Amino acid sequence: MTTVQKIKEIEDEMATAQKNKATSYHLGQLKAKLAKLRRELISPSGGGGGGGPGLGFDVARTGVASVGFVGFPSVGKSTLMSKLTGTHSEVSEIDFTTLTTVPGTLKVHGAPIQILDLPGIIEGANDGRGRGRQVHIPVARTCNLIFIVLDVLKPLGDKKIIEGELEGFGIRLNKKPPAILVRKKDKGGIAITNTVPLTNIDQDEIKAVLSEYKLSNVDVTIREPNMTADDLVDVIEGNRFYIPALYVLNKIDAISIEELDLLYKIPYSVPISSREWLNIDELQEKMWDALELVRVYTKPRGQSPDYSAPVVLRRGRCTVDDFCNSIHKEIAKQMKYAVVWGSSAKHARGQKVGLDHVLEDEDVVHIAKK
Numbered sequence: 001m002t003t004v005q006k007i008k009e010i011e012d013e014m015a016t017a018q019k020n021k022a023t024s025y026h027l028g029q030l031k032a033k034l035a036k037l038r039r040e041l042i043s044p045s046g047g048g049g050g051g052g053p054g055l056g057f058d059v060a061r062t063g064v065a066s067v068g069f070v071g072f073p074s075v076g077k078s079t080l081m082s083k084l085t086g087t088h089s090e091v092s093e094i095d096f097t098t099l100t101t102v103p104g105t106l107k108v109h110g111a112p113i114q115i116l117d118l119p120g121i122i123e124g125a126n127d128g129r130g131r132g133r134q135v136h137i138p139v140a141r142t143c144n145l146i147f148i149v150l151d152v153l154k155p156l157g158d159k160k161i162i163e164g165e166l167e168g169f170g171i172r173l174n175k176k177p178p179a180i181l182v183r184k185k186d187k188g189g190i191a192i193t194n195t196v197p198l199t200n201i202d203q204d205e206i207k208a209v210l211s212e213y214k215l216s217n218v219d220v221t222i223r224e225p226n227m228t229a230d231d232l233v234d235v236i237e238g239n240r241f242y243i244p245a246l247y248v249l250n251k252i253d254a255i256s257i258e259e260l261d262l263l264y265k266i267p268y269s270v271p272i273s274s275r276e277w278l279n280i281d282e283l284q285e286k287m288w289d290a291l292e293l294v295r296v297y298t299k300p301r302g303q304s305p306d307y308s309a310p311v312v313l314r315r316g317r318c319t320v321d322d323f324c325n326s327i328h329k330e331i332a333k334q335m336k337y338a339v340v341w342g343s344s345a346k347h348a349r350g351q352k353v354g355l356d357h358v359l360e361d362e363d364v365v366h367i368a369k370k
């Protein structure tokens with residue numbers, strides 16, 4: 001049996017299986033087995049040819065963040081990317097027009113963002129048809145945001161298939177890493193501690209997953225509300241990519257206002273028309289919010305701040321130390337203190353802070369040297 005056939009067999013079994021106390025151990029085993037087979041399929045040695053890391057489809061990365069466009073052929077990815085960035089990417093009504101990853105740059109609120117137009121994806125994780133040709137999906141794992149571009153005339157079916165394909169490559173959309181800690185030890189067996197109630201998984205299923213990974217001496221600490229077996233598998237497997245995503249519902253010029261109202265109910269969605277250039281402002285605003293970038297303006301001593309070229313940092317990595325390091329690695333060492341103006345400062349006249357201070361979007365910073 002090939003890996004693809006084995007996956008199909010397990011998926012079929014899981015689709016019909018009842019979830020109850022008697023079956024939970026077996027279901028846990030199946031979920032862990034499935035994850036291991038999927039890993040085999042996308043690793044370069046697995047024979048699936050799905051394009052693990054290092055297969056050489058990298059494009060030169062520029063800008064402070066990147067957005068990858070993923071979608072079925074002819075949903076309008078290249079139309080959108082060309083118009084947003086001014087970079088040429090071939091457009092036609094014929095499917096699979098784009099055959100390689102095409103990069104372009106778009107400035108949003110002063111920050112240069114790299115846009116990656118990817119080839120149209122092919123359904124086929126489960127029957128082996130498409131997998132070998134989906135060599136560009138791994139590029140999406142390196143993006144800070146994914147646009148799942150959908151044709152408004154068939155959004156929901158396509159959405160589900162694309163999510164499945166991305167999941168197969170270890171991508172988790174609009175999700176945080178599960179708050180589960182699995183710590184191996186030399187002896188002592190399995191100890192499970194949960195600070196939140198377990199609603200989607202029981203001890204048997206947890207033990208089945210652990211046993212499938214031959215983890216017989218481990219401490220498992222669970223702080224994840226409603227944790228599932230898949231969450232546990234993700235933590236044990238590692239190599240998961242937690243990436244925000246927006247569903248770009250394209251071609252709204254082809255539908256009625258009533259139909260458009262329904263589309264707005266899809267979470268994380270933005271209806272647009274790339275050809276007629278409708279609602280692109282909202283798309284750019286949502287892109288900006290999802291990227292969680294922090295612009296910081298530099299203020300040299302005795303001069304006004306330089307608003308033309310912000311230093312752009314990411315939320316979670318935006319201390320004064322991060323700010324210094326993104327300019328030059330020596331600056332933090334030479335700093336005596338910093339003065340900050342803006343939302344992170346306590347007073348309007350500016351606040352004297354150290355390297356640990358966390359900056360906010362549009363703050364102004366002056367670095368005083370020793």
Ligand SMILES: Nc1nc2c(ncn2[C@@H]2O[C@H](COP(=O)(O)OP(=O)(O)OP(=O)(O)O)[C@@H](O)[C@H]2O)c(=O)[nH]1
Nearest residue numbers: 073074075076077078079092096097098120274275
């Ligand atoms: N009606 C309508 N047609 C559009 C829109 N955007 C793109 N199209 C058309 O859809 C077709 C496919 O557009 P592309 O930009 O080549 O689509 P793609 O997703 O890049 O396709 P592949 O590279 O083949 O994956 C072209 O004929 C476009 O003119 C839109 O907003 N409305």
Ligand SMILES: [K+]
Nearest residue numbers: 074092094097
């Ligand atoms: K096309």
Ligand SMILES: [Mg+2]
Nearest residue numbers: 077078097098
């Ligand atoms: Mg294209």
